[in-house]
Amino acid sequence: xxxxxxxxxxxxxxxxxxxxxxxxxxxxxxxxxxxxxxxxxxxxxxxxxxxxxxxxxxxxxxxxxxxxxxxxxxxxxxxxxxxxxxxxxxxxxxxxxxxxxxxxxxxxxxxxxxxxxxxxxxxxxxxxxxxxxxxxxxxxxxxxxxxxxxxxxxxxxxxxxxxxxxxxxxxxxxxxxxxxxxxxxxxxxxxxxxxxxxxxxxxxxxxxxxxxxxxxxxxxxxxxxxxxxxxxxxxxxxxxxxxxxxxxx
Amino acid sequence: xxxxxxxxxxxxxxxxxxxxxxxxxxxxxxxxxxxxxxxxxxxxxxxxxxxxxxxxxxxxxxxxxxxxxxxxxxxxxxxxxxxxxxxxxxxxxxxxxxxxxxxxxxxxxxxxxxxxxxxxxxxxxxxxxxxxxxxxxxxxxxxxxxxxxxxxxxxxxxxxxxxxxxxxxxxxxxxxxxxxxxxxxxxxxxxxxxxxxxxxxxxxxxxxxxxxxxxxxxxxxxxxxxxxxxxxxxxxxxxxxxxxxxxxxxxxxxxxxxxxxxxxxxxxxxxxxxxxxx
Amino acid sequence: xxxxxxxxxxxxxxxxxxxxxxxxxxxxxxxxxxxxxxxxxxxxxxxxxxxxxxxxxxxxxxxxxxxxxxxxxxxxxxxxxxxxxxxxxxxxxxxxxxxxxxxxxxxxxxxxxxxxxxxxxxxxxxxxxxxxxxxxxxxxxxxxxxxxxxxxxxxxxxxxxxxxxxxxxxxxxxxxxxxxxxxxxxxxxxxxxxxxxxxxxxxxxxxxxxxxxxxxxxxxxxxxxxxxxxxxxxxxxxxxxxxxxxxxxxxxxxxxxxxxxxxxxxxxxxxxxxxxxxxxxxxxxxxxxxxxxxxxxxxxxxxxxxxxxxxxxxxxxxxxxxxxxxxxxxxxxxxxxxxxx
Numbered sequence: 001x002x003x004x005x006x007x008x009x010x011x012x013x014x015x016x017x018x019x020x021x022x023x024x025x026x027x028x029x030x031x032x033x034x035x036x037x038x039x040x041x042x043x044x045x046x047x048x049x050x051x052x053x054x055x056x057x058x059x060x061x062x063x064x065x066x067x068x069x070x071x072x073x074x075x076x077x078x079x080x081x082x083x084x085x086x087x088x089x090x091x092x093x094x095x096x097x098x099x100x101x102x103x104x105x106x107x108x109x110x111x112x113x114x115x116x117x118x119x120x121x122x123x124x125x126x127x128x129x130x131x132x133x134x135x136x137x138x139x140x141x142x143x144x145x146x147x148x149x150x151x152x153x154x155x156x157x158x159x160x161x162x163x164x165x166x167x168x169x170x171x172x173x174x175x176x177x178x179x180x181x182x183x184x185x186x187x188x189x190x191x192x193x194x195x196x197x198x199x200x201x202x203x204x205x206x207x208x209x210x211x212x213x214x215x216x217x218x219x220x221x222x223x224x225x226x227x228x229x230x231x232x233x234x235x236x237x238x239x240x241x242x243x244x245x246x247x248x249x
Numbered sequence: 250x251x252x253x254x255x256x257x258x259x260x261x262x263x264x265x266x267x268x269x270x271x272x273x274x275x276x277x278x279x280x281x282x283x284x285x286x287x288x289x290x291x292x293x294x295x296x297x298x299x300x301x302x303x304x305x306x307x308x309x310x311x312x313x314x315x316x317x318x319x320x321x322x323x324x325x326x327x328x329x330x331x332x333x334x335x336x337x338x339x340x341x342x343x344x345x346x347x348x349x350x351x352x353x354x355x356x357x358x359x360x361x362x363x364x365x366x367x368x369x370x371x372x373x374x375x376x377x378x379x380x381x382x383x384x385x386x387x388x389x390x391x392x393x394x395x396x397x398x399x400x401x402x403x404x405x406x407x408x409x410x411x412x413x414x415x416x417x418x419x420x421x422x423x424x425x426x427x428x429x430x431x432x433x434x435x436x437x438x439x440x441x442x443x444x445x446x447x448x449x450x451x452x453x454x455x456x457x458x459x460x461x462x463x464x465x466x467x468x469x470x471x472x473x474x475x476x477x478x479x480x481x482x483x484x485x486x487x488x489x490x491x492x493x494x495x496x497x498x499x500x501x502x503x504x505x506x507x508x509x510x511x512x513x514x515x516x517x518x519x520x521x522x523x524x525x526x527x
Numbered sequence: 528x529x530x531x532x533x534x535x536x537x538x539x540x541x542x543x544x545x546x547x548x549x550x551x552x553x554x555x556x557x558x559x560x561x562x563x564x565x566x567x568x569x570x571x572x573x574x575x576x577x578x579x580x581x582x583x584x585x586x587x588x589x590x591x592x593x594x595x596x597x598x599x600x601x602x603x604x605x606x607x608x609x610x611x612x613x614x615x616x617x618x619x620x621x622x623x624x625x626x627x628x629x630x631x632x633x634x635x636x637x638x639x640x641x642x643x644x645x646x647x648x649x650x651x652x653x654x655x656x657x658x659x660x661x662x663x664x665x666x667x668x669x670x671x672x673x674x675x676x677x678x679x680x681x682x683x684x685x686x687x688x689x690x691x692x693x694x695x696x697x698x699x700x701x702x703x704x705x706x707x708x709x710x711x712x713x714x715x716x717x718x719x720x721x722x723x724x725x726x727x728x729x730x731x732x733x734x735x736x737x738x739x740x741x742x743x744x745x746x747x748x749x750x751x752x753x754x755x756x757x758x759x760x761x762x763x764x765x766x767x768x769x770x771x772x773x774x775x776x777x778x779x780x781x782x783x784x785x786x787x788x789x790x791x792x793x794x795x796x797x798x799x800x801x802x803x804x805x806x807x808x809x810x811x812x813x814x815x816x817x818x819x820x821x822x823x824x825x826x827x828x829x830x831x832x833x834x835x836x837x838x839x840x841x842x843x844x845x846x847x848x849x850x851x852x853x854x855x856x857x858x859x860x861x862x863x864x865x866x867x868x
Binding site for chain 3 (some may be wrong): 250251252253254255256257259260261262301303304305306307308317327329330333346412463481488489490492493495496497498500501503504505524525
């Protein structure tokens with residue numbers, strides 16, 4: 001059976017998720033046994049403009065040119081995978097949406113900002129249809145592989161719709177709240193195997209919120225632990241600002 | 250770490266062979282399955298099996314043929330998730346994993362000698378088909394038999410050919426209604442409760458069986474109670490996500506009952522005080 | 528009924544000798560007054576004075592993730608992975624929890640994955656001489672005193688540990704290590720005194736007879752208490768994951784990249800999570816957090832009583848400790864009691 005043709009593309013992002021994949025080491029060879037990578041600028045110079053079985057997209061969409069480009073990629077791809085927070089939720093680029101467009105453009109580009117066309121930051125699914133999501137900043141490598149397998153089997157990959165706490169508890173971690181630190185695990189969707197907390201870090205909410213978070217309950221918890229609401233909201237905004245554009249995202 | 254092979258694990262699967270696959274609708278396919286070496290499933294109408302494709306997972310599917318069918322059994326599968334989607338890609342000759350049968354089926358022994366009103370809403374016809382086939386195969390054991398089927402539109406009516414046969418029989422009374430008809434439709438239009446036979450219904454010797462979407466149970470049961478059918482003689486089959494089939498994993502639990510072991514078929518008197526049931 | 532004595536300064540030797548024979552799991556400190564069962568090789572690593580661990584020892588009987596089936600393109604084998612191990616330092620609440628799980632998994636159809644693992648685990652209990660903290664309700668649940676379920680059971684005194692030898696397996700360990708002395712009458716009278724003292728410390732935590740709790744639940748299904756929990760619960764599943772008697776699971780397939788080989792495994796699941804009672808068509812039979820919390824409480828204090836004739840709460844207090852929303856089991860029971868005063 002011919003390996004499906006796959007290409008990696010990046011939009012507004014740090015390309016760190018592609019770097020994760022490039023750094024897979026030996027398991028990257030296993031992946032190359034099952035897909036044929038025809039474009040991936042971090043690891044090869046070849047380009048490909050034909051029909052694709054799989055387009056793997058990193059980065060968020062925040063210019064009119066990017067909108068056209070992602071639509072064109074979608075049009076020539078059978079399956080489209082969004083990888084990394086920038087692509088799946090808008091990620092940190094979503095912070096841009098906190099400010100009026102002109103103000104933020106002026107702040108970045110100075111007086112000539114009108115020469116640089118810009119629009120509100122959007123996650124990829126807010127512009128074109130996305131078949132698979134690999135959340136995270138950066139992506140959690142085992143989840144990328146799990147999604148790839150679902151894709152090859154042509155079955156859906158269900159992103160866990162429960163909080164990171166579930167995986168964190170299964171890992172027997174000491175709760176960050178018991179360490180006196182605020183952590184976004186309780187409202188952030190799982191799937192990363194509580195990667196950060198396993199490594200003594202807090203959850204920054206990079207995977208986006210669960211679909212039905214108890215927000216008032218969460219505020220009570222924050223108060224109870226004597227934490228600042230403002231600080232938590234700031235933390236939530238880091239990755240979740242684009243959520244307002246599309247509540248079902 | 251030590252690893253031991255378990256010969257008696259209840260998670261082991263039999264490999265069933267698809268002897269026939271047929272499209273019933275754009276979302277539904279009917280698979281006829283044979284177990285290895287002519288082994289029979291030995292199920293009761295209304296029981297279910299756990300069907301799996303390794304790699305995709307396992308899903309509970311009700312057996313939709315009567316045990317009187319012989320060496321094979323039928324599964325009608327709607328393409329709604331990982332497992333069912335994969336099963337839809339399988340062809341005749343392919344195998345799938347089978348565990349079961351599980352649960353409590355329809356109490357057919359109790360039905361004998363009594364009149365039956367079999368009521369199905371939408372996909373409820375799938376589990377109910379096993380009972381209809383069973384009743385037809387053993388027709389003289391039962392009194393009057395009515396089959397009432399309600400669907401959203403004529404397009405949603407599954408098993409069209411077979412239903413046509415039921416309709417032609419002189420020994421069953423079959424009626425079908427849709428919420429919304431199309432120009433070709435010549436059956437009833439309206440709610441299913443309007444089809445419950447008014448006259449000739451002798452409550453003490455009537456068993457009513459209901460299988461349908463959750464919203465349907467309350468008002469159909471209400472209607473049957475108005476016609477004085479005793480609680481015990483109203484039978485329902487409940488839908489839950491049975492994962493293990495052994496009353497452990499918890500997914501199908503309805504208060505203190507496990508749908509996979511105590512059900513999926515219940516007498517109304519067993520569940521009428523159970524708020525989570527319907 | 529044999530009792531033997533181990534001088535405290537020989538405890539380290541005991542653990543080292545034991546760990547030379549097989550894996551030894553025992554409570555270790557994780558800082559922040561948190562403890563967890565983990566593998567140890569010496570007595571110094573063990574926190575003998577500990578409050579209930581983050582996860583109960585159920586993780587050794589029913590691991591968080593456990594392979595059930597190993598498959599390839601033409602065959603599938605049911606398997607069980609296990610270690611021969613000793614769990615050392617199991618409090619009486621957790622012994623009760625293991626007894627509950629034993630009942631569940633021994634029922635027909637038997638769960639051989641659980642039973643094989645259980646048969647390879649030796650349990651050494653450890654007595655509590657005081658409450659761990661305010662969340663415990665072990666006395667109400669009759670779990671403050673040893674009540675079987677162990678091979679050896681340790682009661683700690685100032686200068687020595689008194690071991691109750693309950694099974695042949697326990698006896699074999701004592702003999703193989705060979706550093707124990709038989710207990711004499713004065714040891715036994717000190718134990719009796721210790722237990723008397725305990726009776727004055729451990730008092731029924733709530734003003735209700737244990738046997739009346741099931742009846743309380745019979746009339747509490749539509750209590751407003753559940754509405755209150757609906758507002759507060761974050762549906763994070765902490766309470767069930769840390770519970771020594773929760774055993775719900777999900778079954779998941781994990782293919783390798785070749786898509787033909789792989790494993791089917793089970794993973795702890797929680798009735799508190801949104802997707803738990805959802806069916807393929809999308810209907811969710813316990814959609815609200817309050818109903819899911821109610822379900823959890825009924826699975827502790829009502830449903831198992833009808834099936835196994837005991838409560839599936841051990842009073843360990845983990846669910847209360849692990850709840851970020853501060854839903855405290857004792858408070859919930861107290862609120863239910865108040866409604867019916």
